[in-house]
Amino acid sequence: MKLDYMQCWNGAMALLGAHKEAILAIAGVFLFLPTLLFAQYVAPPILTGEEDGNALIAIYAAYFNDNAFAMLASNLVMGFGGLAIYFALVPSRSHTVADNLTAALKFLVIYLIANLLSGVMIMLGLMLFILPGLYLACRFVLIPVILADRQERSSIELLKQSWSLTRDSGFAILFFLLIIMVVGGIATNVLEAVTGIVVGLATGGEGWMLIVNLVAALVGTVFQLILYAVIVSIYIELSGYRQTET
Known part of the structure; x- marks a missing residue:
């Protein structure tokens, strides 16, 4: 299937609108809150x-060593929340928030193993002048959606199915996601900068990090939800789901 950018974007916005109650409930607890707490503490x-x-290597090595548990716990909670959101967005399901959380917990280990396997290949690709790694990331980007939609229990099969569905679309997906990330990144940085300036002026230059971190966490969560919806929409387009339904 050929990837239609406009149809994918419109489909993503429709998904967000149709499932806003469920995904906001999940995102608030499992994306926004961990992001805010991590930034704050x-x-x-x-x-x-x-x-x-x-010196940079030493500084960041010490940083990762001192905060390894917090980083691991935060990423695990957010990964679980992200998977639950995929379960809420996929077209084959229409369940409650509790059902989606239960399903995500049930398949979490399979998801983590699939991410680990794909992550190793992506890392090797990034070492080869970066572009191959980005391309591989786009070929495996559908792993969580396939898991949520088809409930595949084999991590290897998840990689194979994502690779198959994205055949001849790897660079198209890369270009599409890069556009969204660049535009979203610029908007996020501008909003965070404006918030920092306003808070700094309002507090006499001292700043109030809770407000700054709260805005950053909120904007980051919204941006992440848009990416999730776009990835699900890409899956719908490439799998021919709409054609199958009609």
Whole structure:
């Protein structure tokens, strides 16, 4: 199937509108809250701008070592929430929030194994001048949607099915997602910068990190939901689901 960008985008917006209650409930607890707590209680590494390569490696190694548990717990919770949102968005299901959370928990280990396998290949691709890694990431981007829609119990089969569905569409998906990420990234940075300035002026230059972090977490959550919906819409287009329904 040929990827139609406009149809994918319109389909994603329709999915968000149709399932907004369920996905907002899940996202609020499993995406927004962990993001806010991590930003509030885990301080980023402090850089002066004069560090060389070795110093940067040492700084970030210490940062990851000090915050390994928080990072692991946060990513695990958000990964679970993301999978539950995929279960809420896929066209084959119409279940309650509790049902989607239960299904996500049931298939979480399979999802994590599939992500680990694809992540190894993507990392190897990134080491080969970055572009091959980005291409591989787009070929495996449908893994969570296939898992949610077809409830496939084999991690290897998930990789195979994603690879098959995205045949001849890898670069089209890459270009589409890059557009969304660049535009979304610019909008996010502008909004966060404006929030920081406003809060700084309102507090006499001291700033109020809770408000800044809250806005950043909220914007990041909305952006993540848009990406989830777009990926599901890509799956619907490439799998010919609409044609099958009609």
